Amino acid sequence: MSRDWEELERWDRAYYLHGLQAEAEHSFTGVDATDGNYLVLADGTRLLDFMSQLISDNLGHRHPAIHGALAEAMERYGHVTYTLANEYRARAAKLVIADILGQEGWAGRLRVLPSGTEATESCITMARLYTGRSVILTQAHSFHGMTVGATMMRGYRNNISADEGFSGVADVPGWPPHGFIPIPPPEHEDWQANGRLPSLEATEHIARAVGPENIAAVISEPMFGAGGTFPHMDYMPGLRALCDKYGFLWIDDEVITGFGRLGEWFGYMHWPGVKPDLMAAGKGINGSALPSGAVIASAPIADYFEKARWWTGSTWDGHPLICATIVGNLEYLLANDIMQQVRQRGAYLKDRLDGLKEKHASVGRVSGRGLFYTVDLVNGNGEPIVPDDRYSPFTGDLSEHPNVIVAAENAKRGVFMGGFSPNTIKLGPPFTITQEEIDTATDALDAALTVIDERFTR
């Protein structure tokens, strides 16, 4: 069936409630189909999806292991409420807690939810109930979702620019939010550490000022999804030590990094000996074939809730079809040693990016692990091109932001790859990416960086 994309564009522009771009600057890109590692656009163009959409579609698009499992489950299931059990819920929980995390010795139970946002929301509710305290410490530049609690928890202040010229920005009223206290972001990996990291020093001062007896938890991302920072190696052990010293929990937000993105099953595994109390997952748990999220609680926390009469539940809790996509995805990852594949293809990609850093004056830093890398762009003095960098309020003319220029240059060469922070390019291809496709993407980035060099470093 051929689609009338002109009419669809009219309907989309007229009736859909869009985010990020204002109406006047909205660019419409219709996707006609998704196919493996590619997006097929309305005009027939095939774009190599080098960001797995939102670093979410980890096995590419319509992978048979996931779609096959879904099709099979749909023969038997629609919806089953959470007061009843279903086959896939039990299998999904056993796969995560016993088969994947069993050797780790901390994880107790898992609950499946319909989004990463609800996973982080569940983590804060559980942390507050378990500790009897209300405050959540949350990092600048972090992102944890879109509901009100999660919005208050994120480390970006801006929310809406509604004036002519987009020169001002307003937060959701209620800032500073009750119950969430901002802490500094971690230093980058290339920070020249001389003693304890300043971010940890500041976090400890904040914790003491707030009163540790008021703090339920600190939430952090192993690698920042929106901000793109890979923390200094001293950071996670230092943060865990602060949790232990002052008796609050660590919520590990692995919505982007969980299930293999950083070349380990979970991002926290890059820091030996560091284990979470509560973990939020999503995206990669089922490759985002359906909306998904999960909360994973440590054994003592899981025990506390399981032994209690806990009034909680969502219509979507443990949905059989979502759980079937989780089972299809995880069984495939386990059977095919995908972690090894991620590490091996990631090493090739990292090599190519290091080569681009040598070649281009505008590349200041390459960070990441596995198949998630970020490239930070600098001017001729080695400073961030947009001075606010990760503190950008996203006001004014965004078309001048280096990430927007790079995304447009990449698209001209058939590659979907850009970024969120103005100076930061994000690369997060599907685990199914081939060496040739990595070459295609990095060749496109090479050409885009030549444009950035000319514009900003001369």
Ligand SMILES: Cc1ncc(COP(=O)(O)O)c(C=O)c1O
């Ligand atoms: C680290 C992190 N946490 C939470 C979320 C929210 O997940 P979702 O969009 O599935 O609600 C995201 C989404 O990008 C994320 O990157």
